[in-house]
Amino acid sequence: MNPTTPRGGQLWSRCGGCASLLYRKRLRRNLDVCPECGAHSRLDAPARLAQLVDPGSFTALADQAPEVDPIGFVDVLPYPHRLTAARSGTGLAEAVVCGTATVTGSRCVIAVMDFRFLGGSLGCAVGELITRAAERALADRVPLVVVTASGGARMQEGVLSLMQMATVSQAVAALRESGVPSVSVLTDPTYGGVAASFATNTDVVVAESGARMGFAGPRVIRQVTGRELPDGFQTAEFLLRHGQVDLVVPRHALRGCLATLLAAASGGREPVGAGPEPEGPPVSSPPTQGADERDAWETVRLARHPGRPTTLDYLETAFDSFVELHGDRLGADCPAVVGGLAELAGRPVLVVGHQKGHTTADLMSRNFGMASPAGHRKALRLVRLAARWGLPVVTLVDTPGADPGVGAEEQGQAAAIAENILTLTMLPTPVVAVITGEGGSGGALALAVADRVLMLEHAVYSVISPEGCAAILWPDRSAAPQAARALRLTSADLRRLGVVDGVVPEPAPAAHHDPPAAMQAVREAVLAHLVPLLDVPTATLVRRRRRRFRRFGAAGLGARAGAR
Numbered sequence: 062m063n064p065t066t067p068r069g070g071q072l073w074s075r076c077g078g079c080a081s082l083l084y085r086k087r088l089r090r091n092l093d094v095c096p097e098c099g100a101h102s103r104l105d106a107p108a109r110l111a112q113l114v115d116p117g118s119f120t121a122l123a124d125q126a127p128e129v130d131p132i133g134f135v136d137v138l139p140y141p142h143r144l145t146a147a148r149s150g151t152g153l154a155e156a157v158v159c160g161t162a163t164v165t166g167s168r169c170v171i172a173v174m175d176f177r178f179l180g181g182s183l184g185c186a187v188g189e190l191i192t193r194a195a196e197r198a199l200a201d202r203v204p205l206v207v208v209t210a211s212g213g214a215r216m217q218e219g220v221l222s223l224m225q226m227a228t229v230s231q232a233v234a235a236l237r238e239s240g241v242p243s244v245s246v247l248t249d250p251t252y253g254g255v256a257a258s259f260a261t262n263t264d265v266v267v268a269e270s271g272a273r274m275g276f277a278g279p280r281v282i283r284q285v286t287g288r289e290l291p292d293g294f295q296t297a298e299f300l301l302r303h304g305q306v307d308l309v310v311p312r313h314a315l316r317g318c319l320a321t322l323l324a325a326a327s328g329g330r331e332p333v334g335a336g337p338e339p340e341g342p343p344v345s346s347p348p349t350q351g352a353d354e355r356d357a358w359e360t361v362r363l364a365r366h367p368g369r370p371t372t373l374d375y376l377e378t379a380f381d382s383f384v385e386l387h388g389d390r391l392g393a394d395c396p397a398v399v400g401g402l403a404e405l406a407g408r409p410v411l412v413v414g415h416q417k418g419h420t421t422a423d424l425m426s427r428n429f430g431m432a433s434p435a436g437h438r439k440a441l442r443l444v445r446l447a448a449r450w451g452l453p454v455v456t457l458v459d460t461p462g463a464d465p466g467v468g469a470e471e472q473g474q475a476a477a478i479a480e481n482i483l484t485l486t487m488l489p490t491p492v493v494a495v496i497t498g499e500g501g502s503g504g505a506l507a508l509a510v511a512d513r514v515l516m517l518e519h520a521v522y523s524v525i526s527p528e529g530c531a532a533i534l535w536p537d538r539s540a541a542p543q544a545a546r547a548l549r550l551t552s553a554d555l556r557r558l559g560v561v562d563g564v565v566p567e568p569a570p571a572a573h574h575d576p577p578a579a580m581q582a583v584r585e586a587v588l589a590h591l592v593p594l595l596d597v598p599t600a601t602l603v604r605r606r607r608r609r610f611r612r613f614g615a616a617g618l619g620a621r622a623g624a625r
């Protein structure tokens with residue numbers, strides 16, 4: 062992948078991707094990305110910093126790399142000789158450069174690894190320097206950014222280099238505990254001990270296009286398995302598909318992406334302590350008459366209409382600056398759930414929702430909005446991220462139900478839903494859920510345990526689909542319309558039951574006739590319900606959320622009936 066390294070005065074280099082002969086200056090202007098084939102060549106740490114941070118903003122941390130040769134390692138050369146050669150070859154003291162900087166005005170502490178220095182290997186000094194960078198981020202309460210490029214742990218320091226995986230992870234854990242954001246940027250290559258620690262245990266993992274990341278290198282895997290590896294194995298796109306990274310970003314967009322992430326990371330609220338309880342939310346609008354009069358079965362059909370805005374439509378229109386984050390970090394990226402960072406009226410929020418589609422092909426590729434366990438685990442990961450960063454959560458619910466397949470059962474669908482429900486009951490930041498279309502059963506509730514639950518006028522929310530209910534309790538599925546009426550699943554019904562706090566009116570006759578108006582209505586309703594929650598102290602917020610659901614117990618419903 063690498064163009065020939067420029068040596069003094071060399072004007073041309075050959076692209077490692079397509080073998081084009083490229084003018085060095087042109088290549089540099091293009092951020093060392095081949096203009097012919099797009100191959101991203103490796104950058105050293107100084108070049109990387111120059112591309113990522115605001116000019117003149119970088120100040121190196123004062124920490125010096127301690128001189129270590131802990132086990133007196135000698136191969137064909139004594140280790141200190143190799144260190145000396147690496148230093149004179151790179152002009153760096155060690156395989157990482159750490160400092161403070163700003164990215165489009167947002168402050169961060171940044172550590173950039175340099176693959177030229179003994180393969181970017183993680184030794185005791187590198188571990189120490191990155192740990193101190195993390196400690197500085199913690200002390201200043203500014204995000205930590207780590208740009209990785211490494212073959213893994215440094216063999217010449219023996220098992221002590223292995224220990225650095227734990228040392229740096231511990232520093233990342235301290236950031237996590239304190240709600241100080243951490244972001245890693247994987248560049249080519251990131252392997253072994255670095256991949257299996259701070260490259261992937263940060264809050265957000267960005268992979269640069271062309272980066273490869275893995276625990277074992279391809280050569281080792283080929284040797285061990287005796288098999289050829291699939292095309293694109295361990296590439297950024299492979300990692301995205303397998304849920305290992307949040308997003309893949311081409312080099313020219315990396316700085317902008319980092320700026321957006323850092324801005325979101327810095328925009329969250331500080332934990333709100335005890336204080337006087339503010340007023341409740343504004344009284345929600347009563348359901349419109351149309352919703353009451355419409356037949357429940359007709360509403361079910363409206364709720365399922367393929368022209369209704371989807372979660373991605375809302376994210377593009379009702380929210381701003383959406384950055385999609387992918388994957389459950391376990392092995393998959395479920396297409397039926399989408400989510401990420403966005404802004405709502407200038408406030409950073411985390412949005413997660415079910416994704417259907419407008420065409421049959423869309424719907425099929427999104428599994429009709431039916432989340433797999435990986436989808437629920439992606440949602441879980443995202444709401445936990447919101448909790449750490451102090452961001453309010455908006456969920457958009459539109460699913461016939463959780464994926465009922467064999468694979469889903471094998472991967473623990475029930476437990477995945479259960480964990481989401483549990484986590485949302487404890488989440489220390491405000492949560493507003495909007496049922497935008499179908500609120501189908503446990504799959505819907507997995508995203509709908511919230512401080513405020515809103516519902517579009519012609520959405521439905523039910524314990525089971527009318528067809529499913531009819532098949533079980535009626536002689537056959539053709540009784541679905543009767544079942545729909547009996548289940549009390551319309552917005553007007555649910556408002557009466559207290560399950561939803563507000564009904565968002567749809568443009569007449571329904572959302573799919575005027576999607577922009579529907580999206581605007583959702584934006585306004587979410588803002589109206591979210592803003593009053595922002596100042597509620599965390600303990601009060603969580604207590605009220607639990608009380609909200611506690612009242613659906615038989616005792617609570619009895620009290621409601623008595624009061625009527």
Ligand SMILES: [Zn+2]
Pocket residue numbers: 076077078079080081095096097098099100
């Ligand atoms: Zn090329």
